[in-house]
Amino acid sequence: MDVLLAVQGEDATAWRAAFASALPEAKLHFAETSPRAVDYLVAWKPAPELFQRIEIRKAIFNLGAGVDALLNVSTLPRDVPIYRLEDAGMAEQMAEYVTATVLRSYREFDVYTMQQHYGIWRRRNRLAKHEFRVGILGMGLLGREVASALAAFRFPLAGWSRSPKRVADIETYTGDGELAAFLTRSRVLVCLLPSTPATRGLLNRATLSQLPAGAHLVNVSRGDLVVDGDLLALLDDGHLASATLDVFGEEPLPAGHPFWRHPKVALTPHVSAMTLIDVSATQVADKIRLLEAGKPVTGRVDAARGY
Ligand code: NDP
Ligand code: OXD
Numbered sequence: 001m002d003v004l005l006a007v008q009g010e011d012a013t014a015w016r017a018a019f020a021s022a023l024p025e026a027k028l029h030f031a032e033t034s035p036r037a038v039d040y041l042v043a044w045k046p047a048p049e050l051f052q053r054i055e056i057r058k059a060i061f062n063l064g065a066g067v068d069a070l071l072n073v074s075t076l077p078r079d080v081p082i083y084r085l086e087d088a089g090m091a092e093q094m095a096e097y098v099t100a101t102v103l104r105s106y107r108e109f110d111v112y113t114m115q116q117h118y119g120i121w122r123r124r125n126r127l128a129k130h131e132f133r134v135g136i137l138g139m140g141l142l143g144r145e146v147a148s149a150l151a152a153f154r155f156p157l158a159g160w161s162r163s164p165k166r167v168a169d170i171e172t173y174t175g176d177g178e179l180a181a182f183l184t185r186s187r188v189l190v191c192l193l194p195s196t197p198a199t200r201g202l203l204n205r206a207t208l209s210q211l212p213a214g215a216h217l218v219n220v221s222r223g224d225l226v227v228d229g230d231l232l233a234l235l236d237d238g239h240l241a242s243a244t245l246d247v248f249g250e251e252p253l254p255a256g257h258p259f260w261r262h263p264k265v266a267l268t269p270h271v272s273a274m275t276l277i278d279v280s281a282t283q284v285a286d287k288i289r290l291l292e293a294g295k296p297v298t299g300r301v302d303a304a305r306g307y
Pocket of ligand 1: 065066067086087090137138139140141142143160161162163164175176192193194195196198199220221222246247270271272273274307
């Protein structure tokens with residue numbers, strides 16, 4: 001079986017070693033030396049010209065949970081099945097990041113850091129926990145793991161998704177018709193939605209204004225879900241208390257972007273959940289073996305839906 005591995009950057013060597021070890025039965029190729037046709041492509045953000053040069057016979061594996069970049073490649077063959085990474089060690093990392101952020105906001109660590117800076121000894125009244133309601137946009141693999149981590153602290157939780165869900169101890173909201181009710185109750189809004197034609201620009205002035213005054217936004221999925229100017233306006237006029245952002249419309253975030261220095265923005269460089277090379281290579285290798293054996297495989301992307 002011929003497998004083309006297309007990854008660039010500093011981790012390319014580690015990916016090659018991981019696949020050589022996880023899938024020893026495959027003939028592994030790299031973009032520079034690939035034959036004109038391969039059975040499988042395993043890739044992260046492949047160059048568009050790759051699809052003009054090389055035919056993919058059986059399936060494409062995306063080395064990430066989000067497939068927005070891949071689906072936006074104009075030369076992508078539309079008749080080849082695409083599979084994404086499912087969790088692969090990212091859900092636990094996402095749960096750590098979001099839990100730390102929610103606790104930082106709830107326990108007002110930023111305010112106490114400021115007080116320390118000015119030498120102020122002042123105890124602040126804490127909001128009752130039942131008023132600190134957390135809403136999670138996206139109840140997929142990552143959203144559900146985040147919800148179960150936050151449940152341990154007994155924050156009132158709600159989740160929003162496209163299809164109806166039943167999850168113990170979580171209020172669930174479905175589709176555009178229930179978005180307003182979900183936003184109105186959410187003191188913290190955690191975004192774990194994929195970037196699709198239906199979600200891009202979803203977090204704008206109209207939707208973010210429906211959060212209660214003093215709400216916090218945590219965006220850990222994709223930057224293009226947020227309209228930056230609208231978010232900045234709502235932080236500046238005091239409606240939103242803070243934004244914790246791990247993802248941006250343009251990455252790296254350009255020097256001089258107002259998020260860099262905004263006092264109510266905490267940002268990280270797309271690290272909330274990193275792709276773990278060995279775990280991911282093992283997951284993809286296992287799926288390739290299932291496909292070769294004619295067995296069902298999970299994680300297939302619905303290109304029309306966009307995730
Ligand atoms: P899933 O596909 O498992 O979950 C997506 C969730 O979003 C589902 O609950 C889905 O609803 C919901 N959804 C999608 N479109 C809509 C819509 N239009 N309206 C309402 N709900 C919608 O994805 P994952 O949980 O694995 O990952 C989520 C995203 O996180 C990825 O797409 C990626 O962009 C991002 N990510 C970011 C990382 C980082 O480091 N910052 C790392 C990994 C992922 P339904 O359940 O009904 O299908
Ligand atoms: C992903 C990511 O989608 O790393 O996996 O953002």
